[in-house]
Amino acid sequence: MKTGIYPGSFDPITLGHLDIINRSSKMVDKLIIGVLRNRSKHPLFSAEERVDLIKKVTSDIDNVVVESFDGLLVDFAQSKGADVIIRGLRAVTDFEYELQMAQTNRKINSNVDTIFLATNIKYAYLSSSVVREVASYGGDISHFIPKELMSAVYAKYNV
Ligand code: ADP
16 A cells, blocks of 8 residues: 655645645555644644645545644654655756755655656646735635635635
């Protein structure tokens, strides 16, 4: 049985993330979406809220589970018996950082490998920070995130 981990901040989850989740869930028996608690970053949504939002929009995918984690990704992966870490690549700008992370993680734990999925071109520009920026001014985020999550994001900015 192959278990994959798709880690990230997901603050909030976007259609780009969801595309990676849909595609990678078909490549493994079980896909764990690992929501990073990132204590130092002051996220818009708490880890619990981010987990709930992701659960809401992935409930139709049978082999997906959503959990938050703290600490090193490879330790989380090891504790879950995961074989692969899945990351999305949007552009060359993502590449250098992602390669360094993948190599570091492999150095720390050679049992876990990283695979990269090229983003769907439709979502190549999209990031959670774009969603936050546009939403903070009350702009239209309907092309960026699942429709059922829009009100939760606007509510954070009182718009
Ligand atoms: P992090 O804070 O660790 O970068 P993110 O939540 O921003 O986490 O992203 C998690 C993963 O999803 C990363 O691998 C990132 O490259 C990927 N990703 C982010 N946005 C998109 C997108 N629009 N299309 C495809 N992959 C994406």
